[in-house]
Amino acid sequence: MGAMRLLGAVLLAGLLVCGGVARAAEDPVITFGMSAAFTGPSRGLGIELYRGASACFEQVNAKGGVHGRKLGITALDDGYNPLPTIANTIQFIERDDVFALFSYVGTPTVTRILPLLLKYRDRHVYLLFPFTGAEPHRSEPYSEFVFNLRASYMQETEAVVDRLIALGRTRVGIFYQADAYGRGGWDGVRRALAKYGLKPVADVSYPRGSGTEYSYTEQARLLHEADIDAVVCIGTYASGAGFIRDLRDMGNTALAASVSFADGDNLIRLLVEMGGAAGVDYTADLVHMQVVPCYEDLGLPAVRAYRAAMDSYSGVLPAHLGKESYLPKRYSAVSFEGYMNARLIVEMLRRMGANPDKSKIPRVLESMADLDVGLDMPVSFGPDRHQGLDRVYFMMLSGGRHVPVADWERWRR
Structure with missing residues (x-):
């Protein structure tokens, strides 16, 4: 009887172990x-x-x-x-x-x-x-x-164009990446301006993969000569930082707005680094969008x-x-x-x-x-909605912190 109980216990233990292994495998x-x-x-x-x-x-x-x-x-x-x-x-x-x-x-x-x-x-x-x-x-x-x-970028670009027009900034330029991403944002800006009977005063592109080491002087010059009072940037944080640097070095103070893909945190980081080395504040008159709250x-x-x-x-x-x-x-x-x-x-x-x-x-x-x-x-x-959120948030650098834009009037024309 004792031997049978021992055998039963061994079998039960074996089943438990095997069950555990099977569970882990499953x-x-x-x-x-x-x-x-x-x-x-x-x-x-x-x-x-x-x-x-x-x-x-x-x-x-x-x-x-x-x-x-x-x-x-x-x-x-x-x-x-x-x-x-x-x-x-x-x-x-x-x-x-x-x-x-x-x-x-x-x-x-x-x-x-x-x-x-x-x-x-x-x-x-x-x-x-x-x-x-x-x-x-x-x-x-x-x-x-x-x-x-x-x-979507259509929502982002429409939101920022609406803000710009409300501020009296109607001479809008576009800086965009020369690929599907950039062209999509470019199209969004053009559509948003068309609501007001407007067109971009100038648009310029750059090749994907360009970083801060790339010279955006020609793009900046074309926009500067078009007398823009705002520019919407559809790029990456590295290209955006390089472009804003070159635009500011030209003396242009147009309000620059970047879509969410440009990653405002890293964009600001690069502008602060480059500005510190040059003794210039590259973060003024800069707005960037994001699709989650602060x-x-x-x-x-x-x-x-x-x-x-x-x-x-x-x-x-x-x-x-x-x-x-x-x-x-x-x-x-x-x-x-x-x-x-x-x-x-x-x-x-x-x-x-x-x-x-x-x-x-x-x-x-x-x-x-x-x-x-x-x-x-x-x-x-x-079933007919595969996008969870619609809101666009506007951010800026203030007091060394990345914060929501609270006062747009500073940029009124």
């Missing part, structure tokens, strides 16, 4: 594939977006994950170039079998992988919350495979949660991504956006239950109507 990390610029002059975008999303996942994983499953990001560098982005995306789908594509960075990169979403539609491949406000992935036939959190607004629950996550974040960038030096910011608009992207992923998985299924992504996200995520407005998706 519950791997839920992984999301992220292709972004981690090298090159725009690397701050990929790094900050990754940091914010990773901080959120790390926070959730420390509490046991979602329904017992841990969350992770498989990130690959594309240098803000389309061809590596295509290769990375195919790897995510074919080899890594990620749960979804997530937080891609840039219009020229995202636009080139959109046909892959159609190609792999039977494998339920979706792109969630890319860092771009462009139109191609918001339009058929690709919109059904993409969900955006952020407002990360200093502690009245918002989402801001408090984000800052707590960043304060405790381990901050370790995978070795294969940290090939070029970059000093991350403790808090930034881009990492805050990455954090909110990840918050929506967590909510999506929570609603899916214990057995997450890629094919349910559209239905689950489209069920999120008027979702309170702790911002100053709810996130709303639906």
